[in-house]
Amino acid sequence: MSITIDGHQIDVLYSEDVIRGRISALAHEIATLKPQNLLVVPVLKGSFIFAADLIRAMHQAGLSPEVDFMMLSSYRKGTTSSGQVDVLRDIEASVKDRDVLLIDDILESGRTLAYAKDLIAARGARSVRSCVLLDKPGKLAANIKSDFAGFSCPDKFVVGYGMDMAHQFRELPFVGFVVPKS
Ligand code: IMP
Ligand code: MG
Numbered sequence: 001m002s003i004t005i006d007g008h009q010i011d012v013l014y015s016e017d018v019i020r021g022r023i024s025a026l027a028h029e030i031a032t033l034k035p036q037n038l039l040v041v042p043v044l045k046g047s048f049i050f051a052a053d054l055i056r057a058m059h060q061a062g063l064s065p066e067v068d069f070m071m072l073s074s075y076r077k078g079t080t081s082s083g084q085v086d087v088l089r090d091i092e093a094s095v096k097d098r099d100v101l102l103i104d105d106i107l108e109s110g111r112t113l114a115y116a117k118d119l120i121a122a123r124g125a126r127s128v129r130s131c132v133l134l135d136k137p138g139k140l141a142a143n144i145k146s147d148f149a150g151f152s153c154p155d156k157f158v159v160g161y162g163m164d165m166a167h168q169f170r171e172l173p174f175v176g177f178v179v180p181k182s
Contacts, residue, residue, distance in 0.1 A: 002179075005169065010176040013158060014151060019133075019175065020053070022150045026131060027057035029148055035099035036126065038063060041091055043116055044071040046105035049162035049170070050133045050150075054103060065101070068093040074112040085115040095125040102130040105163050106153070107146050114142035134158065134175070151175075 001012045014022075040058070042051035055067060071089035100120050104113055113130050120128045131148035136155060153175075159165050160172030169178075 003176075008165075008168075009179040010159065010169065010172070011179055012174050012176050013153070013156075014161075014175040016173045019150070019161065023050075023053050023057045024060070026148055026150060027054060027061040027063070030058060030101065030131065031061040031063050033099075033129075035063070035065075035101070037098045038065040039091075039093055039095060039098050039100045040065040040067045040103060041070050041100060041116070041120070042067070042103040043112065044069055044089070045170075046163045047103045047133070050105055051103045054131065066093060070102075070116060072112055072116060074115075085112055087119075091120075095120050095123045097124065097126050100125045100128045102128065104130065104132045105161075106134045106136060106158070107132045107144070107149070108136045108139045110140045110142035110144040113146070114144040117144060133161070 003010055040055060042048060055065060058065060068091040069089065070091050072085055073088050074085045102113060102116050107113055117128050117130065129147040132146045133150040134153040135146055135149040136153050138155065156177040157165060158175055158177050159169035161175045162170050164170045165178055
């Protein structure tokens with residue numbers, strides 16, 4: 001399936017149904033760890049829809065996490081990583097001796113998640129794991145891999161389900177890719 005918005009053709013990569021099924025499985029995988037005093041930290045902005053669905057699936061899987069948000073910026077504008085990570089908003093919760101689960105939309109170079117993981121580990125968390133909706137293999141520049149991943153994603157620029165291209169397309173209920181204009 002494909003839709004056109006503002007002259008951009010967007011092809012569906014993962015449909016709403018496919019995402020829903022995968023998230024339920026992820027929540028059950030996370031629950032098997034039996035996390036203690038779990039703090040879930042969605043890394044904004046791109047993860048907000050994924051996180052909203054994942055934490056509700058975690059409830060269905062028997063978990064009752066606390067949720068706090070971190071906003072990091074690594075991309076700015078355009079489609080390439082700048083390499084620099086800025087903390088735009090930090091969590092308020094204490095992480096000392098807690099199991100922490102970072103939630104992000106995509107692991108690409110890994111710089112964003114590696115930064116967040118180091119920051120939280122340095123504050124004395126018992127464990128810091130990560131769950132990403134999409135893994136983009138082959139692009140890692142930082143020493144990190146996700147503990148849980150929804151899908152292994154082709155090397156295309158994806159949008160929707162919270163993810164944007166220059167602030168557009170976050171509202172799409174599916175994950176799609178922008179077909180380059182020929
Ligand atoms: P990393 O630090 O290179 O791993 O950057 C990951 C971040 O870049 C993600 O959290 C997204 O915000 C953004 N990103 C990477 N690839 C894409 C994409 O294909 N579409 C939208 N955002 C992306
Ligand atoms: Mg992001």
